[in-house]
Amino acid sequence: MEQLLFEGKTRSIGVSNHRLECLEEILKHAKIEVHPYVYDKAQPIIEFCKARGITIETYGALAPLTRYPGGPVDPVLRGIAQQRDATESQILLKWATQISHGGPVVTTSNKEERLLAHAKALTEIDNLTDAQMQAIAGAGKQKPQRFRMQDMNED
Template identity: 40%
Template sequence: MSALPEIPLNDGRKIPVVGYGFGTANLGKDSSDAVVLALSQGFYHLDGAEYYANDESIRVGLETAKVPREEMFYTTKCCSNDPRKALQAALKTLNLGYVDLYLLHGPDFFPELGVARAWEICEEMQREGLCRSIGVSNFRVKDLEDLLKRAKVKPAINQFELHPYLYKHESALIDYCKTNDIAIATYASLTPLTSAKGGPVDATVERIAAETGFTSGQVLLKWSQQVTSGIVITTSGKASRLQEQLVAFTSMPDLTKLQINAIVENGRSKHHRIFFPHMDEL
């Protein structure tokens, strides 16, 4: 499997720049074939979650694909009130000894325990070796500020939704993460081609695709990676698309500042969020 570029994390570890997600299209579905497809196409960074309710089938896929554990990067996320119980259950179901990254899936999933205690449990499990890096998902600036007041270990990553129709809203969060050395992983980068088709960035993205000789999908993935200097989680059920997506992170030249800013400017007039409405609150 050829190596993907890696992004350094604040705990000294590294993460492959692109990951294959088991949410959205794979949510709650038998994902065994998706695991085999992703790994066979070179996506060895896999993004699962307790919420996706498909760990059992992911294990079947991992057993079929037979990729050595140390050659994969596996993330899972906790959305129940007990991060230790959730991770132990995930490891058992997935038949893994550890995950590379464990995320609290959102700040509102721990009403009884509280985020600070949930995070402390993640810190303990990291020390025990059950998860190598720990981070959060769908945390706003205020959630990160609260967490950093109590945390002994800074989150390595914040994973959240980002595409041109959210850039205006999320630019302060992007700046905060960069300033505080928290790597950014984004999802739903392809939204202008999927649920927000026909929007104000389409013509610009198509023009840049024509100028560069890449596809609109590649332009949007590259844009997300460049504006965050981070990681992009995407997915597809088609081998040809996965190959196309990988090119955006391996051999596609950087977009120019002019191209990046043209997408930012054209995206400003529309606000479109698919996941986690709490992220709209500042």
Template identity: 50%
Template sequence: MIDLQTVKLNDGVGVPLLGYGTGTAVRLSGKEKAVDFIKMAYSEAKLCHMDCAQRYFNEESIAVAMKDLGLKREEVFITTKTYKRRKLDVEEVDLFLIHVPDELKEIGLGKAWEMMEQLQCEGKARSIGVSNYRIADLEETLKTAKIVPSVNQTDRDVVEIEVHPYVFEKAKPLIDYRHQKGIAIASYAALASIVRHPGGPVDQVVKDIAEELSMTEDQVLLKWAHQVTYGGIVITTSLKKERLQGQVKAFATMPYLSDTQVRTIADAGKKLYFRQFVSI
């Protein structure tokens, strides 16, 4: 594997900072074809962090890809997510997240988190965290938590927690809160400004920075998302080998953006509000 940087969580677990979002791979290519793209991401782009979720029915695709490649369990870092009152007796995963807090009202966020803590104690998850949690959700969880969540993944269901320039101003209070609590941030939709909403005020700024640093625009935005989330995890997806290889290279060998460059992108993002996803 390429020497990709890792993010050290509050429990000491090290996470490869760039993860492959297999949910999007399944959505774009279908469940069976997604296996080929997961294998490509691992074997040709050297991405060993696979992000999945029970809700998106992509855990099986990772299992099939690992079997086809003859991989040992320890060769892949697996992040997965549970939701509602689904069965939680999973095989050991590296990072296990509660998915959608609004669907846990029946049992309560405190009780749900207690179940996650038990899973970690039983050795079924090396690290435990949450996804889509707002400040109020985190506050409720922390009232009774014995273990502070290691991660809050910025998934697509809550307005505050996409991480790209056109939502950063709204996301920043939650990003800052999580950082203050020692909870790592895993960002989602970092490329939305140029992929989903091209032609906006961020485009030229990112292009200029990319040319200045001899980088591509997607490399710049992924680095930006990593830096504005206090060195957080970044989830990416592409069905193109060359693009993934370039994104891995951004974190393996390329320099950080300057404070001025980071701020310039954020300032351009303030001129437009756009969300890649709406609440589901």
């Protein structure tokens, strides 16, 4: 079903009448991306899950930098990164952690220095302020993308 969503053959997917065990199995493999350019559309789902104790695992958090560079989120990230003595990727990963309410943030890389930098973003960088979080989300609204499955081509 996610592949159909990715191909644009359906606008949304969901589950119905599943036992808890089946839903848990499905959620192990679900790969819907979450980043500033889809956050406005994803926010209701994220809040619904938060209210019910369902963990959100974010995929595609670095898409604004890797697949959609040059967009309105870039200068916002650059400014916050300079204030925080961090990289733009680290700020975006921290944002993803906070919008998912501490859920896992999945990235891909085979470069040790990037993996260490990603880990630092999630463990050592202080939480972004509400104003910083809203600045990133607000910039994302300026270039909305379709809410679709992450294609796992992140760096």
